[in-house]
Amino acid sequence: MNAAAPHWDIFCTVVDNYGDIGVTWRLAKQLAGEYALPVNLWVDDLKSFGHILPSLDPEACSQQHQGVTILKWSTPLPVAYTPGAVLIEAFACELPDDVKAAVKDASVRPVWLNLEYLSAEDWVDGCHGLPSFQPGGINKYFYMPGFSAQSGGLICEKDLFARRDAWQASSENKLALFEKLGLKGIAASDKVITVFSYETEALGALCEYFEQQPNPVHLLIPKGRSFNSLLPRLPCPVSELRPGMRIDSGNLHIHVLPMTDQQGYDELLWSADFNIVRGEDSFLRAQWAAKPFIWHIYPQEDDYHLVKLEAFMRLYCDNLAPDLASCWQKLNLAFNQQLPQAVQQHWEALTEFDSALEAHAKQWPIDALKTADLATRLVQFVKKSLR
Amino acid sequence: MKTAHEIRPGNVIMFNDSPWVVQKTETTRSGRNAAIVKMKLKNLLIESSTETTFKGEDKMDVIILERLDCTYSYFADPMYVFMDAEYNQYDVEAENVGDAARYIVDGMEETCQVTFYDGKAISVELPTTIIREVGYTEPAARGDTSGKVMKPAKIVGSDIEIMVADFVKEGDKIEIDTRTGEFKKRVN
Known part of the structure; x- marks a missing residue:
């Protein structure tokens, strides 16, 4: 043989x-x-x-x-x-x-x-x-x-957490990355949110909320499906958006991201304060980024995706304080169910738990990898x- | 040929030149709407059982064996005893009845199909839908008549609990899909 x-x-x-x-x-x-x-x-x-x-x-x-x-x-x-x-x-x-x-x-x-x-x-x-x-x-x-x-x-490279920790140890890294990606006007203390979602009305609602905030919020969005939900805010058709373009409205600044390789995408997730991700690959990388996130799950027939979302949220919130767990779960559900008012309401409520959610996001990768x-x-x- | 999604407990399928009776099926949903079907199968030649999985669209040969219309008579552990129109009795091992056993209750009148292999009764297939009485369920939430709100209900004569529409009451007769175990409608 x-x-x-x-x-x-x-x-x-x-x-x-x-x-x-x-x-x-x-x-x-x-x-x-x-x-x-x-x-x-x-x-x-x-x-x-x-x-x-x-x-x-x-x-x-x-x-x-x-x-x-x-x-x-x-x-x-x-x-x-x-x-x-x-x-x-x-x-x-x-x-x-x-x-x-x-x-x-x-x-x-x-x-x-x-x-x-x-x-x-x-x-x-x-x-x-x-x-x-x-x-x-x-x-x-x-x-x-x-x-x-x-x-x-779960897919996770052996040196990933060490590389992430080294990156997050200095805010110089994120500022250098934003510079490299052609993203202008982001200060180290500004809130940065990456968005890689499917189409959803929830995104427009979050934009409305962010533009009213007292401090700058930067949304970093690659050209693609997320922008289909923001058409009224765009100065041109999605096809004409160019990487590095910035669309300002109140304290909201939407940046058009260039496409990056996987290493670059990891660094982007590590550099943000919050990530809105979709599907499977970016969903897992957002968890490994040790930052709070919303998971926009791939929609299925009969809303079966919500069963999958609930199953994950149960795990993720297993040892979270009930108030925080409830708030984060409601935000994720509202985003996936395209409920504009609820998304704004739960985002606002979640801000009370920022530090606890960040601490959980740091511990989760260690617990999840087993x-x-x-x-x-x-x-x-x-x-x-x-x- | 049938797809894995269409296979039901009681079917006999051919694999590797062996007939396998399907004892149990469990369909789950993977990503992007695809189905995964987990089956418990028993090899009829060597009498051993195994668990296996298929994509919902995988095709398989269902072999047609001799079948007889029968009604359920009684349970004599570990055998379920069925009777044909001429009062001949056939014993089917509880293990081979599989999930169908959940719906077998004393006094049931539905006609079942007993399948034979080499002269031996090897499995039983229930009708696609059966009617059972609700033994216990919580009262309806006020005002909901849409049928979209569901609640658990226990079925008379068995230990199963299924989700039924909120308007269903104790004592109601309901139709159940035996392939999925789902509530279909109230029939009284």
């Missing part, structure tokens, strides 16, 4: 520009960087991927970046797939038929995993690691990221499966 080639393959379809690819790119980098694993990342939309990896050539079929081989996933595959040690389909993407055929015919089959979306719901533990029968007698395993010790864990991060647990899971 031949030994399997040691490489790992990760297949990812880009769904809404930065979420799915953001998670898989981080995982691929971490597996290559921290575990010295040869990783092939197959992506179906290199142009979108290029927004978070500017050095990427969107036309190249195969290229190396930060220790990861990035391969173009088109039909047919421009580079032949060779079964390796591990095959990951990210977020239940449908693998090409020739990949499935190659797995079926392999003398030594890879450990085949479906890397699922992150959820804080209870059922995650019961599904994590279970096999899924596939035609031809092949087993695929469901790998469920999660917050409990029984789940697949015994090991996702990559570590994944490598252990694969080793166990190969036995």
Whole structure:
């Protein structure tokens, strides 16, 4: 019997520009960087991927970046797939038929995993690691990221918290970053809020609230879906917004952010006082930033996203004072349910708890990570499966 | 072929040249509206059980085995006993009845389908909807007739509790979807 080639393959379809690819790119980098694993990342939309990896050539079929081989996933595959040690389909993407055929015919089959979306719901533990029968007698395993010790864990690089702490130790770092990003007129003591949301009326309501505040509030927003909710405030169509533009109204200053790579986005989150994030990747990075945040969760049919939001909020607020927990939860719910008046009311109420919420945000990453991060647990899971 | 989402307890599916009876299904929602279906399956050849997961859209072969319309007679631990129109009795192991057991109560009149493999009764499938009486539930909140506000209710003759519309009262007959365990409507 031949030994399997040691490489790992990760297949990812880009769904809404930065979420799915953001998670898989981080995982691929971490597996290559921290575990010295040869990783092939197959992506179906290199142009979108290029927004978070500017050095990427969107036309190249195969290229190396930060220790990861990035391969173009088109039909047919421009580079032949060779079964390796591990095959990951990210977020239940449908693998090409020739990949499935190659797995079926392999003398030594890879450990085949479906890397699922992150959820804080209870059922995650019961599904994590279970096999899924596939035609031809092949087993695929469901790998469920999660917050409990029984789940697949959370993506977090080993040196992340140390880098974050070093960054946050001096306000010079954030001011230098704002300067580098072309953001003008932000003083060290000003309130800075990053916004990476889906469309919501709640955002306009927060803008109304911020412009009436006695001190400056800076909203840093990349060109994209968040601006669709602020059209009446814009001096031009969204397509004509340019990075570095600033839109002033009372004490509110909206800055148009340039796109950054993942390292730059982390630094931005570390530099803000508050982050409004969406989906999965930025949601997790906002937690690791140790700053208060609102999670704008991906909307689902029948408002099922609110079940997922509630599950996370229960965990996050487990050891918070009841008044603070209630206030933060109401703010998140109001934002997700697009309730303009309630968002203003709960934001105002939350300001009373600023220092307690900040202290909680600092402790949460340590509590949430528990015994090991996702990559570590994944490598252990694969080793166990190969036995 | 059926999707994993359509599979119900009592179905028998083929995998790796073996027939597996579905004892339990649990559907959950992943991100972006995708479903994950967790199943408890029993291999009918080697009599061993396993848990497995599928994407909701995964396709699988449901094999059609001999089936008979039967009514529930009684429980003789660990067997549920069913009877056909000619008064023949068939024993189904409680383990193979799976989640359907939640809805089996003494005196139930609904026709169930008992499935046979190699001459042996191996599973039972309930009708898609059944009617049961509410044994206990809190009084309705005043004024709500929309059916959108839900509250828990206990069902007569069983230990199950399901969420029902707020206007449902003790003694009401309600229709339950046995695939999802959800309240459908009040029938009296």
